[in-house]
Amino acid sequence: MEFLGQDRREGLGRKAHSRFVLVLLILVSVLLLLSSLYSAQASVFKKAREGVMDVASPVLSLFSGPISYVNGVVGSVGDYFNVMEQNKALREENAELRQWMNEALELRETIEVYEALQGYAAPPEAQPISAFVIGESNDAFARSMIVNAGRANNVEVGQAVVDENGLIGRIVEAGGGASRVLLLTDIQSRIPVYVEGVNVEGILVGNTRAQPVISFTASADDLEPEPGQRVLTSGAGGALPRGLPVGVVTGENRGDITVDLYANYARTRMVRVINYAFPVVDHISDEEEASEAEEADSQADAASEPPAED
Incomplete structure (x- = not known):
């Protein structure tokens, strides 16, 4: 009886060990299967991406030219307006400087005339x-x-x-x-x-x-x-x-x-x-002209007479 009980216990132990090994093998198999599927799936996705890139590459190359041209045009338009604003400011500054130049040249000419005549009468404003x-x-x-x-x-x-x-x-x-x-x-x-x-x-x-x-x-x-x-x-x-x-x-x-x-x-x-109001030359009558001439002659005679001695 003892031998029978011992054989039965040994048989149960072997069965339990076999089940453990079987479960372990199943788990390892599942892990290997999942790993292989993941690798295969990654490889499939990679190939799909490469295929899409190969197909899209000519299309992207075709549209990259117009897109770059549009970007360049938009940038050129912005630069154009900036240059226009700068040119407008420069034209206004140039016009103002030209006006100052003309006034300065006119003033210089007036000063030269003034120095030559030693006198100056302002023209009508x-x-x-x-x-x-x-x-x-x-x-x-x-x-x-x-x-x-x-x-x-x-x-x-x-x-x-x-x-x-x-x-x-x-x-x-x-x-x-x-x-x-x-x-x-x-x-x-x-x-x-x-x-x-x-x-x-x-x-x-x-x-x-x-x-x-x-x-x-x-x-x-x-x-x-x-x-x-x-x-x-x-x-x-x-x-x-x-x-x-x-x-x-x-x-x-x-x-x-x-x-x-x-x-x-x-x-x-x-x-x-x-x-501009131009100066008007007043007409002098003959009588006024004769009286002014006589007065000028009298002043000249008085100036030419020698001073009286004390």
Whole structure:
């Protein structure tokens, strides 16, 4: 009986050990199976990704060019507006500096005259009238502008019209609230001018082109202005104030001097009409002239007499 019980216990022990080994083998098999499946799945996903990349690569290459171009255009547009703002600021600064330059040159010329004459009488002050350009009339021959200032603003025919750069023309028609400005390039425009540094004056003649010409008098045959010299209004005939900047000499065309105007009509939006009161010479009658001559002679005789001795 003891042997039977011992065999039964040994048989049960072997069975339990076998079950443990079986369970352990099953667990190892499951782990190996999961590992192989994970590796296979990772390999499948990797291959799928590689396949998608291979398929998408030509498409991405096709669209990368337009996308880069669009990005470049957008960046260029931004740079363009930045450059436009900088150019606008530089143009405003240049116009202001040009105005200061013209005033400084005019002041220097005035000082030279003052030093030469040892005396100075201030000219009449000009009263500028601000106006906006509200219309233009440009055809084969006519070159003119309409401004929103007229007789109600003390605008009169013949007054000079300037912008921030220089003279652009003169008033030829003055209505109640608007006036017409004849531009320097109009074929009917005639403005008395002189070239700075040259003693001979001339007439600036419009020719419907961007650069009018100076027609000099017969006494200016030997005159040879150099390019870059300034052209100013001469004030001859009392038509316009003297010294308004007009432009610079650029060269010669068939015996006439071409002038590059300071004014840029394409950008002219605001102008000033120069309301300038020219001095009037009072007429002296013959009697007053004779009395003044007698008084001057008496003063001269008194000055020429020797002093009385004590």
